[in-house]
Every structure is written in structure tokens, then in C-alpha cells.
Amino acid sequence: MEKRGILYEGKAKQLFETTEPDVLWVTYKNQATAGNGAKKETIAGKGELNNQITSLIFEKLKEKGIPSHFIERLSDTDQAIEKVEMFPLEVVIRNVAAGSFSRRLDVEEGKDLPFPVLEFYLKEDALNDPLINDDHVLALELAAEEEVAELKKQARHINQALISLFKQAGIRLVDFKLEFGKTKEGTIILADEISPDTCRLWDLKTNDSLDKDVFRQDRGDIIPLYQEVLNRLNQL
Template sequence: MEKKELLYEGKAKKLYKTDEDGVLWVEYLDQATALNGAKKDAVSGKGALNNQITSLIFDRLKDEGIPSHFIEKISKTEQLVKFVSIIPLEVVVRNTAAGSFSKRLAIPEGTSLAFPIVEFYFKEDRLDDPFINDDHVRVLSIATTEEIQEIKALAKRVNDALRTLFQKAEIRLIDFKIEVGRDTDGGILLADEISPDTCRLWDMKTQEHLDKDIYRRDLGDLVPVYQEVLQRLAD
């Protein structure tokens, strides 16, 4: 397969066309960002780690029957994915209070929630990705009522699978963000990535951060932490 012209360059990835219809080529970048890009640094080795972690997780989710755009990992920093039309939502699932959720509702970080909460954020950098509800999603014509329910059900299935996967690695899944898209038939698929960039992960025994909060909160070096997550998942 041949990589063609660049279609998109984001904060952490580049997306290329290929010579095969409906297949895109993703390259993960050695870049860390936070606060919607306000904080940004080059971090050698990060792209390879996120690509490998995401590829491993998507393969495990496929085993659970969870549909995604992922096809295969083709190098340490690259993978092939199916073309999907990304729905402009960040879908966040929370199992434990942390981050903006704790600040917004004055619930101490680390407080287990009675049940997983699914939140929507409008994916629009100009508006700082605001928190929105189901009615906002419908008014903005982002998704139909039926699609909203399908997205929430998919997010909960992903949550169940990820909690089991991370628990085996002695990692506590605090919360995570996913993106979804429509395939050419209009079906809803999991898209983008699942990595310590998009998940809040704590060590089960020490409660130490194993995610991008290391970078976001200036707690230390990101790469050894991501290496630890990859190693535990691969064991």
C-alpha cells in the first residue's frame, strides 16, 4: 500500500490518503499538548508509544466485538484505519471523579461514582470544546436521537471492556475520552485513539498517575510512564 497526500495534521497525528479507497494512513507524532494546545512540547518516543498502545487496545476491543475504524499497525509510529466521517463530539466516560469534573461539581478527586457517567463535549477549538447535553447535540444537528443512544451504548461497552483490560494490568481506569464516526453506510464506529493521552489512569496500589496528567500537571517525564502502561498491557 502506498501513502499519498496529507489530508490533515492535528496536535498528535497526521492523516494521509492511500492508494486504496476507504483506507487512511495515520502517523503518530512526537508531540505532547494540553489545555487545548496552549501547552505544547516535542517529546521523543511518544508517538511510537501511543501508536503501539492504541493498536493493542483496538485489537483487544475487536475481540470483544466492538466496532472501530482500526485496521492494523504497520510500523512503530503508523497504522491503517478505515475512512469515517468524524462526529464533532468528544465522548467522555467517567468512573471516578477527577480533573474538570471534580472542579465543576466540587467532588474530591478519587471519589468513585455510583455508576459510569457519559458526557458530551462539542468538538470545536474556537469554543474551547464546551460541555453540551443531548438536546444541544440534536439542535446542532450533530447526531439524531437514535445516534445519541447508540453512541452512549458504544461508550459504555468500551468502558466495560477497558476497565477489565486495565484491571488485569493493575491500572484503575478513572475516565477516558473517545471519538466516533460514521462509516460509508452510516454505521457508528469507534475512531481516533485510546491511549494515556485520552485516558486518566492510576496505579491501583499507589494511585500514581499513569497518563497525560504527568505532563499536564508537570509531575515528571511522560515517556517512562507510557512505557510502563504499554508493558503492563502487553504482559
């Protein structure tokens, strides 16, 4: 398989066509962003770590019977993935009150929620990825009713798998963002990435951040933290 022309470039990844029509080539970038791109910085080694962490997590989920678009890790910064039609949605699962949830609803950060709270966000940079509900998804024709139900079902199942995985690594899964796509056969599967860029991860004993919040809040270097997450997952 060979890499061809670029299809898309986002904040953290580049997407390329390949010589195989149903396979895409993803390159993870060293760019860190926050505030919908308002804060931006190149951080050496970040792309490599996110690629390795995401690849490892997708492999662990596959072992648990959870499919994704991930095919294989090609290099330190590159993956091969199945070509899917992406839903223009972010599905966020919150297990613990933190971040925008705490600010919006005046809930003490770090409080365990009585059940995992699921939220939809519209993927639209111009609108700053607004929070939307099921009716918005249906009214805007972003997904059909049965697809919304399937997205929720899969997200909650993935949450339970990830809680268990991270707990084994001594990590508390506070909240995280998922994206999904449809295969050419119409099957909905997990896509995009799962990394400290897309998850809020706290050390199980100290509650110290092991994720991009450290960059968002100017609290230090994220590379040792991302490396710590990878090291712990590799030991499982």
C-alpha cells in the first residue's frame, strides 16, 4: 500500500488516500490545540505518542469485540484505517464532573456522577462545536433515529470497556470524546482516535491530570504525562 494525495488536514491529524480505495493513511501531527484552535503549539513527540496510544487502545477494544476503523499501525506516527463516512457529531461520555460540565452546571469538579452522562456536540468549528440534543440531531438530519440509538448504545459499551482498561492502568477515566462513522456496508463503527487529547484522565491515587488539560491550563509539559499513559497501557 502506498500513500497518495492528502484528503484532509485537521488540528491533530492529516488524512491521505492510498492505493487501496477502502483504506486511508493517517499521520498524527505534533500540534497541540485548545479553545477550538485559539491556542496552538508544536510539541515534539506528541504525534508519535497519540498514535501509539490510540493504536494500542483500538487493539484492546478489538479484543473485547468492539470494532473500529483501525487496521494497523504503520510507523511511529502513522496508521492505516478503514474508509468510513463520518457522522458530524462528537459523542461525549462523562463519568465524573469536570471541565465544561462543572462550569455550565456549577457542579463540583471531581464529583462522581450517578451514571455516565452522554452528550452530543455538533462538529462545526465556526460554531465552536455546540452542545446539542437528540432532537437537534434528528432535525438537522445528522443521523436517523435508529442511528442515534446505536451511537448511544456503542458509546456506553465503549465507556465500560475503557473504564476497566484504564482502571487496570491506575487511571481514572473522567470523561472522553468519541466519533463514529459508517462503513460502505452501512455498519456504524468507532472512528477517529482515543488518546490523552480526547480523554480527561486522572491518576487513580492522586487525581493528577494525565491529559491535555495540562496544556490547556499552562500547567507544564504534556509529553511526560502522555508517555506515562502509554507506559502503563503497555504493561497490561
